[in-house]
Amino acid sequence: MTNHWIDVKNANVVLIMGANPAENHPVAFRWILRAKDNGGKIICVDPRFTRSASKADIYAPLRPGTDIAFLGGMIRYILENKLYQEESVRKYTNASYLVSPEFKGPGDAAGLFSGYDPKKKAYDAKSWGYQKDADEKVRKDETLKDPHCVFQLMRKHYSRYTPELVSSITGTPKETLLKVYETYGATGKPDKSGTSLYAMGWTQHSVGTQNIRAMSIIQMLLGNMGVAGGGINALRGESNVQGSTDHALLFHILPGYMPAPSADLPTLEKYVEKYTPKTKDPQSANWLGNMNKYITSYLKAIYGAKATKENDFGYAWLPKLDPGMAPSWLVLFDNMSRGKYKGFFAWGQNPACSGSNAGKVRKALGNLEWMVTVNLFDNETASFWKGPGTDPAKVNTEVFFLPAAASFEKEGSITNSGRWSQWRTAALKPLGQSKPDAEIMNDLFFKVKALYAKEGGAFPDPLMNLTWNYGFKRADGTVRSVDIHAVAKEINGAFLDDVEEKPKPGQPAPKEKKFVGKKGEQVGGFAQLQADGTTSCGNWLYCQSYNQSGNLMARRGKKDPTGLGLFPEWSWAWPVNRRILYNRASVDLAGKPYNVKKAVVYWNPNAVLPDGKLGKWEGDVPDGPWPPMGDEKEGKKPYIMRADGVAAIFGPGLKDGPFPEHYEPLECPVQENLLSKQRVNPAMKMFSDGGLSEDVYATCDTRYPYVATTYRVTEHWQTGVLSRNMPWLMELVPRQFVEISVELAKEKNLKNGDPVEISSARGKVEAVAMVTPRIRPFKVANSTVHAVGLPWCFGWFTPGVGDSANLLTPTAGDANTMIPETKAFMVNIKARG
Amino acid sequence: MALSRREFFKTSGAGLAAGLLGFSLDPVEAKAQEFSLRYAKETTTICPYCSVGCGMIVHTLGGNLVNVEGDPDHPINEGSLCPKGASVLQLRDNKARVTKPLYRAPGAKEWKEVDWDWALDEIAKKVKKTRDATFTAKSRIKVKEKVGDQEVEKEVEAVVHRTNGIAHVGSAALDNEECYLLQKFLRGLGLVAIEHQARI
Numbered sequence A: 001m002t003n004h005w006i007d008v009k010n011a012n013v014v015l016i017m018g019a020n021p022a023e024n025h026p027v028a029f030r031w032i033l034r035a036k037d038n039g040g041k042i043i044c045v046d047p048r049f050t051r052s053a054s055k056a057d058i059y060a061p062l063r064p065g066t067d068i069a070f071l072g073g074m075i076r077y078i079l080e081n082k083l084y085q086e087e088s089v090r091k092y093t094n095a096s097y098l099v100s101p102e103f104k105g106p107g108d109a110a111g112l113f114s115g116y117d118p119k120k121k122a123y124d125a126k127s128w129g130y131q132k133d134a135d136e137k138v139r140k141d142e143t144l145k146d147p148h149c150v151f152q153l154m155r156k157h158y159s160r161y162t163p164e165l166v167s168s169i170t171g172t173p174k175e176t177l178l179k180v181y182e183t184y185g186a187t188g189k190p191d192k193s194g195t196s197l198y199a200m201g202w203t204q205h206s207v208g209t210q211n212i213r214a215m216s217i218i219q220m221l222l223g224n225m226g227v228a229g230g231g232i233n234a235l236r237g238e239s240n241v242q243g244s245t246d247h248a249l250l251f252h253i254l255p256g257y258m259p260a261p262s263a264d265l266p267t268l269e270k271y272v273e274k275y276t277p278k279t280k281d282p283q284s285a286n287w288l289g290n291m292n293k294y295i296t297s298y299l300k301a302i303y304g305a306k307a308t309k310e311n312d313f314g315y316a317w318l319p320k321l322d323p324g325m326a327p328s329w330l331v332l333f334d335n336m337s338r339g340k341y342k343g344f345f346a347w348g349q350n351p352a353c354s355g356s357n358a359g360k361v362r363k364a365l366g367n368l369e370w371m372v373t374v375n376l377f378d379n380e381t382a383s384f385w386k387g388p389g390t391d392p393a394k395v396n397t398e399v400f401f402l403p404a405a406a407s408f409e410k411e412g413s414i415t416n417s418g419r420w421s422q423w424r425t426a427a428l429k430p431l432g433q434s435k436p437d438a439e440i441m442n443d444l445f446f447k448v449k450a451l452y453a454k455e456g457g458a459f460p461d462p463l464m465n466l467t468w469n470y471g472f473k474r475a476d477g478t479v480r481s482v483d484i485h486a487v488a489k490e491i492n493g494a495f496l497d498d499v500e501e502k503p504k505p506g507q508p509a510p511k512e513k514k515f516v517g518k519k520g521e522q523v524g525g526f527a528q529l530q531a532d533g534t535t536s537c538g539n540w541l542y543c544q545s546y547n548q549s550g551n552l553m554a555r556r557g558k559k560d561p562t563g564l565g566l567f568p569e570w571s572w573a574w575p576v577n578r579r580i581l582y583n584r585a586s587v588d589l590a591g592k593p594y595n596v597k598k599a600v601v602y603w604n605p606n607a608v609l610p611d612g613k614l615g616k617w618e619g620d621v622p623d624g625p626w627p628p629m630g631d632e633k634e635g636k637k638p639y640i641m642r643a644d645g646v647a648a649i650f651g652p653g654l655k656d657g658p659f660p661e662h663y664e665p666l667e668c669p670v671q672e673n674l675l676s677k678q679r680v681n682p683a684m685k686m687f688s689d690g691g692l693s694e695d696v697y698a699t700c701d702t703r704y705p706y707v708a709t710t711y712r713v714t715e716h717w718q719t720g721v722l723s724r725n726m727p728w729l730m731e732l733v734p735r736q737f738v739e740i741s742v743e744l745a746k747e748k749n750l751k752n753g754d755p756v757e758i759s760s761a762r763g764k765v766e767a768v769a770m771v772t773p774r775i776r777p778f779k780v781a782n783s784t785v786h787a788v789g790l791p792w793c794f795g796w797f798t799p800g801v802g803d804s805a806n807l808l809t810p811t812a813g814d815a816n817t818m819i820p821e822t823k824a825f826m827v828n829i830k831a832r833g
Numbered sequence B: 001m002a003l004s005r006r007e008f009f010k011t012s013g014a015g016l017a018a019g020l021l022g023f024s025l026d027p028v029e030a031k032a033q034e035f036s037l038r039y040a041k042e043t044t045t046i047c048p049y050c051s052v053g054c055g056m057i058v059h060t061l062g063g064n065l066v067n068v069e070g071d072p073d074h075p076i077n078e079g080s081l082c083p084k085g086a087s088v089l090q091l092r093d094n095k096a097r098v099t100k101p102l103y104r105a106p107g108a109k110e111w112k113e114v115d116w117d118w119a120l121d122e123i124a125k126k127v128k129k130t131r132d133a134t135f136t137a138k139s140r141i142k143v144k145e146k147v148g149d150q151e152v153e154k155e156v157e158a159v160v161h162r163t164n165g166i167a168h169v170g171s172a173a174l175d176n177e178e179c180y181l182l183q184k185f186l187r188g189l190g191l192v193a194i195e196h197q198a199r200i
Helices: A005-010 A026-037 A067-080 A086-092 A150-158 A163-170 A174-188 A208-221 A241-246 A268-275 A287-306 A312-317 A329-337 A358-365 A437-455 A484-492 A727-732 A742-748 B005-021 B026-034 B116-134 B176-189
Strands: A013-017 A041-045 A058-060 A194-198 A232-234 A343-347 A370-375 A398-403 A412-415 A420-424 A515-517 A601-608 A614-619 A706-711 A737-740 A755-759 A764-771 A778-780 A783-785 A787-791 A825-831 B041-046 B055-061 B064-070 B102-104 B135-147 B150-169 B191-195
Touching (some): A005 A026, A005 A194, A067 A208, A086 A208, A163 A174, A241 B176, A268 A312, A287 A312, A312 B150, A329 A358, A398 B116, A420 B041
Parallel strands (some): A343 A370, B150 B191
Antiparallel strands (some): A755 A764, B055 B064, B135 B150
16 A cells, blocks of 8 residues: 555545455445545445445446456546646656657557567567657656657547447446546545555456556546555555565565566676666656665675675575566466476465466475475365365375464564554464464574585575574574564664764765764664665665664554544554655645645745754655755655656556556457457466466357456455354355356346356356345446356365365466456356256 | 443342342352453454454463454554454364374375474475475576677576475465565575465
């Protein structure tokens, strides 16, 4: 979330699309209702009339997988009716940039952007570049009239998204579309804000990234970024999926979203050179220009004194990907299907139910020599060898199940969707012999290390050189029990030497030595990190969380000085306790809030600083201390994480086009894309050429005529391992069901409660039919399309509840993130005798 | 006369006791008080389910979990919990919790309970064996180089130091410190196939 849960109360319009918070984030729904109590409006766009929809002022049904058409129509409406906030569009986005005349959009190139290579199924983005002056400066037209400027290209691109055409693609009635557009478009007024709440309903599509980009464009146009009650808010599904992402349990990043190193960058210098964005614009803060400090401090944190300037701070010890190698989820299990892994850890995760095309995942597990699972309860992954249709005698995988402690049986922090890192205290000892995960890692680390010390082996240096000073050490050097505070302090970072303050360029050195920090002290915040090895920091984003003032994540202060619900002294939020990201975009060029009544930050030009200078920011922690952009000498542009300092309406860094364009889901009920000749995302990730029988897709196939989507219910959680074992929860929602419309039930002669079988090209699931008017047939072009929906929280391990809905979903993924497309696919449904 | 609900019950109870039963209910009342959470230790935690981050108060008494409820001081949930949060007690009081390490041998039909030490020793051996067998120090890769004005692709040998034969998925339910430790350990082993819930 750019904003946070409580902030939703400040919105004038809440757009719930691609999410169902009333069901999946039920306690946070109070803040949505609080917005309504304050006079705000709730819009809910969803294929089903959900619990969230039941509280909405406007409910708009839409066919699964057509969100970009819906949002593209909104962009067109905003532009046609001049509802955008002109100053922030002109100054805070790349709307004025001139794009190469060679660039062509899908309207001019049969549904493709210029530069597509059908053999590689990929784009060459050369023609998506900007026009530049002789000194490499991007050419701009601030009047936004040049036909090659981003603003005009956007207008042209979305002029094709007329309400009539959008309605025939999405199945949303035209009047409802216009009502949504008008209501949300009204938040373009400077004193109004609209917030976007989304979740897996947007990400789990072959156009997932572009769904979110489309909404981002709307938020930029309406000036809804950085403001109270605004932003782009991903409602995350797990208690610490935010923190585990920040700490890089993913192949493509290191902690703090630093890119994972690859073999073509053999030295730290090359790595830093490639990943440090450059700018010549004095008004760009270009915060990621500090990359050298963050990566060096990370290497110092993990390798300690073993990382020296002479050995490149141990950069060579980090494992490297080959260029182009991307073992993301779908690829990982595809590799496993082909026997490429011998060993596997499933640590607190149940891929046999959560993985798209779960049948492929389950089969792949049988190719392993060994597997380690860590969990509280036995589950479909741990026991895959005795799953339905599997003969244990034929499965040679050795499996270890390590019992983990529950959340309240250990100490540590977790980060919620609003980026608040909150501390938990251990309430009691772990049950039985179960252990906190950190203890399991600790024991395993020292056992593997001892084997290498004794026997030697393949290049042990990266392992042997890891720092592991987390508490009392036994005589043999092993840590008896992990002091979780020591880990939290390592993440925050420390001064490894005295670091002197350097005089600013052009200023004389101070007479007395001043220190940024002294050896042994915790680093105060990431602005103090150094690139010369004098600081360590496990994750620069969390630098400040546990500094010299203590564990800020454990704070319980209830002050709310702005009245906006920022609660700056409750726990700690990354980065640097900033509660609303991009807050410099909430003010005009002089630093005056666009909405004075709900000011997140404002520039106080009369404040006197300790050094005698005038002017400072008040309110939330600003995106950097510099004066607002109107100050031509020292002012900075608002989007400090981007090299050019502005938000990108035109996004040339994406793999599937610089503007979001509607494409049909890989499996869809229509023969053609009504917007262009290109039916599906031409750059999406597919596995159909891999020759595995599990990777089949069925488009416009009469055997699978109905659109299906998956979702969760309040009473269960993810694959259900932590809810199917809870008697109270099982009593509330006891088994797999499928929601079907009254119309489809009539057509199929099904009654509420009938046992049915749902099948896709990949698998079958048994369920109980839930016949409901909550789901309605869609009128798409001239035909009727039926949709069905089923939750994915069940699995065979719990007797009599039905198996995972992911047995039906395809192995196909988004072009940029490679997240699987599980929110729109094709199925059949039939009565079970 | 203004009577609170509690006082009303007390009064009517005493009346009943004296008038009809002929004996006092005092010990029952005292017993009821023992069930209160007055002597329980309170610790704060955050709900393990979704990402709202609701605050909870955990009550323990003599090493037993006796109650879990919403933290009224928490600014997000203001004391309330959803059905999942309200069931957290059952994560402890639960016969299905696995409380000893389990092992399943190749071809075996059942799990077998094992010692921690044995399980971790075995895993450590397998990790080492697989790492040693699949560790790749160098890889032949294609890089682009500038020769004059032209970009030329050529093949070079590059240091990769990675373990190809082990993959990992999970874990979005661990604490931040554990996530950090886990990525440190896995990268120390040389793994690159590291994925978790955020990708799906």
